Amino acid sequence: MTVRHRGALAAVAAGVAALTVATVVACGSRPAGNVGGTEAADLAGAAPSAPAAGPSVPVARGDLPAGTRAVPPVRLVIPAIGVRATVDAVGINDATGEFEVPPSVDRIGWYRHGPGLEAQAGSVVVAGHVDSATQGEGAFFRLRELDRGDTLTATGGDGVAKQYRVIAREEYRKTKIPLDRYFARDGKPRLTLITCGGPFDAEARRYRDNIVVTAVPA
Numbered sequence: 001m002t003v004r005h006r007g008a009l010a011a012v013a014a015g016v017a018a019l020t021v022a023t024v025v026a027c028g029s030r031p032a033g034n035v036g037g038t039e040a041a042d043l044a045g046a047a048p049s050a051p052a053a054g055p056s057v058p059v060a061r062g063d064l065p066a067g068t069r070a071v072p073p074v075r076l077v078i079p080a081i082g083v084r085a086t087v088d089a090v091g092i093n094d095a096t097g098e099f100e101v102p103p104s105v106d107r108i109g110w111y112r113h114g115p116g117l118e119a120q121a122g123s124v125v126v127a128g129h130v131d132s133a134t135q136g137e138g139a140f141f142r143l144r145e146l147d148r149g150d151t152l153t154a155t156g157g158d159g160v161a162k163q164y165r166v167i168a169r170e171e172y173r174k175t176k177i178p179l180d181r182y183f184a185r186d187g188k189p190r191l192t193l194i195t196c197g198g199p200f201d202a203e204a205r206r207y208r209d210n211i212v213v214t215a216v217p218a
Contacts, residue, residue, distance in 0.1 A: 036148050036168025040214040044187040070116030073126060075155040076108060081142035083152075087126060105129040105138035114183055117156040122185040124154075127194040130207070140195035144169070144211045152215060154191060164191050164215035171197050171209050182212060191215045 073087045090100040090109035101109045108128035115122035129138030150166040172178075182192045191214070198209030 034168075034170045036166075036214065037170050040168035040170065040190075040212075041181065043190050043214065043216070044181045044184055069118075070112070071118040071156040071158050071160075072112065073110050073117055073124065073154040074157050076126065076139075076152065077155075078146070078150070078152040080147075080150040080152075081145055083139055083142075085128070085139040087154075099127055101127055101129060105132045105135045108139050111183065115185055115189075117154060117160070117162055118158075119185075119189055121187060121189055123182055123187070123190055123192045125183055125192045125194065126154075130196045130211075138195070140193065140211075143193060143195045143213060144171075144197055146193075146213050151218060152191075163218035165218040166213055166215045168212075168214040170212045170214075172212065173198075173208060174210055177210050177212065189217060 072089050076083060076085050076087055086107050087110050088102045088107055089112040090102065091112050092098065093100045099109065099111070105128070108126050111125040111127070115124050117124060128140035128143075130141055130143070131138050146166050146169055148166055148168070152164050152166070153161050154164060155161045182194070193213040193215070195211050196207035196209065197211040198207055200207050
């Protein structure tokens, strides 16, 4: 991962909240507590090496990179929290440096520069809005309610549905989230779901924290 990659990913946590606006009462409640953090950390590979030189993250159009063989998730179903969402391939907005979450809050975004569903290693990252002042509840409005053992299904562009089981739910300050772990291409295969949480800062118009859910193939 290049220095620019790291810098851009550092804005991902903030970017997931960039378009969300709501009251603390409506969406700022905290989860029951972090669960499974050790298990999630154990899925990661060795500590990341120093960034290598290379191209910066391109602007986030929904097109897959030319020549890619990654299988993009196109549908996500999470029965426990009532999610049935379309998944769009996204990247990093070159102008803002933020994760390009789909503007429609009922859709979620897959980080197209990371692993796809076919990968035998690494973290498949999907992120979505928790809510919006103009659109209401987002696809990940109830993500903070997921608990260990809950199941979900990610369907790929190849039509194959893969089952996953939640092993961890964690909450971080946006400045403290270990992005190298959650956007890693190494370690055991897992699905990483990200949205906003914690108190809502009305002046900054964003949430303080990020909720991260980790799921493994069932």
